[in-house]
Amino acid sequence: MKVLITEDQIRERVAALGRQIEADYQGKPLTIVAVLTGSLILLADLIRQIGLPLRVALLQASSYKGATMTAGALIINEAFAPDVIGRDVLLLDDILDTGHTLSTLVARMHERGANSVKTAVLLRKLGRQEVHLEPDYCGFTIPDAFVVGYGLDFNDDYRHLPHVGILDGMA
Ligand code: IMP
Numbered sequence: 082m083k084v085l086i087t088e089d090q091i092r093e094r095v096a097a098l099g100r101q102i103e104a105d106y107q108g109k110p111l112t113i114v115a116v117l118t119g120s121l122i123l124l125a126d127l128i129r130q131i132g133l134p135l136r137v138a139l140l141q142a143s144s145y146k147g148a149t150m151t152a153g154a155l156i157i158n159e160a161f162a163p164d165v166i167g168r169d170v171l172l173l174d175d176i177l178d179t180g181h182t183l184s185t186l187v188a189r190m191h192e193r194g195a196n197s198v199k200t201a202v203l204l205r206k207l208g209r210q211e212v213h214l215e216p217d218y219c220g221f222t223i224p225d226a227f228v229v230g231y232g233l234d235f236n237d238d239y240r241h242l243p244h245v246g247i248l249d250g251m252a
C-alpha cells in the first residue's frame with residue numbers, strides 16, 4: 082500500500098471544505114445528500130465541520146460490479162431518498178471519476194424538486210471524466226490510479242483505512 086493522502090492532510094482539507102460550505106449556505110435550507118457507500122466517512126467528518134442547521138439524507142449508487150474495476154450499469158437506490166422539495170441540496174460523493182454517477186444524481190435531485198443542487202467530492206481523478214461536471218467543492222485532485230481508504234473500496238474492502246492509498250500493483 083502506497084499512501085497517497087495522509088490522515089492529517091484529509092482532516093485539514095475536510096475542515097477547510099466545511100468552512101467554505103458553512104460560509105456559502107448561511108440562512109439556506111441545506112440538505113446534504115450522501116452517496117453510499119463511499120462517502121460515509123467523509124459525511125461523518127464533514128458535517129461536524131459545518132456550523133449550520135442542516136439535514137442529512139442518503140442515496141445508494143453503484144457502478145462497479147464484483148471484483149472488476151470496469152464500470153457496469155449505474156444502479157441508483159432511492160429507498161432512503163429524502164424529500165428535497167425547496168431544499169438546497171449538496172450531493173456528496175467520495176470521488177469524481179467518469180462523472181456519470183454525479184451527473185445522473187444532479188438531474189434526479191432537480192427532478193425531485195430541489196431548489197438548488199451542488200456537488201462535493203473528496204477526490205477528483207485526472208483524465209477520466211466522460212461527462213462534463215465541475216464539482217463545486219473538491220478535496221484533492223489525484224492522478225489516474227485506483228485508490229482505496231477513507232470510504233473508498235476495492236471489492237468492498239479497505240474502506241476503513243484512515244488514509245487514501247494506492248494498492249500495490251495498481252499504480
Ligand atoms: P463515476 O460515476 O465514474 O464518476 O464513478 C464514481 C464512483 O466510482 C465512485 O463513487 C466510486 O464508488 C467509484 N470509484 C471510481 N474510482 C474509484 C477508485 O479509484 N477507487 C474506488 N472507487 C472508485
Ligand code: MG
Binds near residue numbers: 118119142143175
Ligand atoms: Mg461509490
